[in-house]
Amino acid sequence: MTGFLRRGRVALLAYALLVPAALVVFGVVLYPAGRALVISFFDVDSPFPGAYPFVGLKNYADILTGARFWTAAQHTLYFTLASTTLEVVLGLGLAHLLAAPIRLRWLFRGIVILPWALPTIVNGAMWRWILNAEYGALNALLTQLHVQGDYRSWLGSDPFVALNMVVVADVWKNTSLVAFFLLAGLQTIPGDLLEAARIDGAGPVRAFLRVTLPMLRPTLAAVLVLRIIEAFKVFDIIYVMTGGGPAGGTQTVTFLTYLQAFSAERFSYGAALAYVTVVAILLLALIYLRLLRQQELSVS
């Protein structure tokens, strides 16, 4: 009986301690999410409360049949694939460098994390200046190295070039995060495994492919999914660097969502667009959770 009472009290205390967090989650995540879902079935065209016509799934149908969404989806997909691939490949190399037993390793590790510590807005503004067509540092560098004859426009001449430049800015910022995830993974690989491989006659490439990579797989999978989810939601760097241009060539789904919701005041259409993104991200998150669970199982 006393044991039961104590358990009950502990549970009560647990709930009491959870209340603040629950309120925050409910207030800033679940409630707005639920409200946005409701709004997406109406035709809300003003920021004020009031009675708006119920339109059911019309907003979703409009999105899926509209050309603008699919163009934006293509840009998002390209951005996601290009940036995550580059980040993982470069991050893997960087992680190896940071794991190497060199002098002042702590300093290098500190420096490498800096880009990630920059707010995205600052990073975007910085790259906009670097890429400036009239006085950008990249143009100065390439011209002085005689790689190109004259200054050129990176963000205004060709939509595809501009999209790739946004990828570059994103990769510069996020590679360090990926590298640190992978560095943590690398450090869990026992040294004797690699030593054993070396004694068995495996070269560095073979040891990497046969030992490091398989052991790194869970970390790699987790960081890949996390980065894909983040890249999928890309907004602020686009807003700062290109504003969706030129010729709409860097407009992603979340940028279109913002334009529709706030610039065009089509709040319902924007909410529906946001939910299309949510569904895509939810699927990715499920994969992530499954991977985590596999990891937990393999550890225990």
Place this chain on the structure above:
Amino acid sequence: MSANGMGGVSRRGLLAGGIGAAALAAAGCDVGGGGADSGGAGTGEGKITALFMQQAGYSEDDIRGMTADFAKAYPKITVEPTFVAYEALHDKIVAAAPAGTYDVVLIDVIWPAEFGSKKIVTDVTAQFPAAWKTDMLGGALTTAEYQNKFYGVPWILDTKYLFHNTEMLGKAGVDAASLSTWDGVLAAATKIKNAGLVKYPLIWSWKQAEALICDYTQLLGAFGGKFLSDDFQSTAFATGGGLDALKWMKKTLDDGLTNPNSMESLEEDVRKTFSEGGAAMALNWTYMFNAANDPAQSKVAGKVDVLPTPAGSAGAPGVNGSMALCVTGGSKNQKAAWTYISYLTGADVQNKYAKSSLPCWAKSYDDPAVLSVAPKMVPAAKKELANLISRPEVPRYNEISQILQAEVQNALLGRKTPEKALADAADQAKSLLS
């Protein structure tokens, strides 16, 4: 934590319950934004907040100066100004509307239809003194007018003028008088380019933004085009002057007269390039005259002159780029907000800061004090302000503009012919007009 660690409530159960509760809570309210309580007149005293933009027109320092003077004249009202980039102004007004964050907002001439019909800003027709309607210049007066109602008080009266580098013109042997037509501008640009004075004589604000539509509008007007049909039910830019304007823009790029970097430039970029001596001629707002003649921020100071916009085949209208101050619908202190607006828009304050932005009042243009601070701007302004062309005054203007921006860029980048680009824009804009 295991899945059943919390007294038998599963993780999935909690999540589903949470979302269900959220949806229920949401369904119980009105749809749309929060903040059901609307604004009010207030006591006419106390604190008010105001939202301004950071570039063109009056500078941040100007506005802080005016506000400090206002505080002296009206000690019972405190004003807290906020400044954002023009590109963020519209969306900030919308996002802040339900909470009533700002009492006073600066709005662009293209927004009264949208903001007025949605009650984001208040109808001030009743407070608008009859004398203002005759004392203000015609181009200014209509800034915040929509369907015969006034939604604000005109404050920044602006249009795009042609600025030129007198030194480059002189060296190339170009007479500034020949810049009164766009043909003359092209001939001058060719001469300047051939003389090797600058690689690209022309720079424009053709980034995918509203700035592009301002330039396009001015050219559309010069070539006799129209944005919409007379009944506002269909678009009219895809043929006639609208098409000619776009073809003309594209040709200046093809001929190497326009800097291709125009495609990523806003007005500030135009100002910087021009001030660095990187262009011979450019369209821009009034503020560029002082900025480009200021040795602290310009290498061509003292060599910059201004003219009214050149004429095309159908005339020389300037794009109406005016802005107005409005009392927001969500303001709890609308009386004090109106007092502040009346003060800022008054002729005395506007005359004092004429250097940054020319006054909206007709009699100011004969005021010796105004003439003395802007001796070169005033004659150009007097001529151009008498003939302004507006962008479409429709509630869904922003969407139409976004479509047009992308399609005009498609043509300028050579991804579509001008005909196809404008036809595509017209096709997409069709449903937004009905």
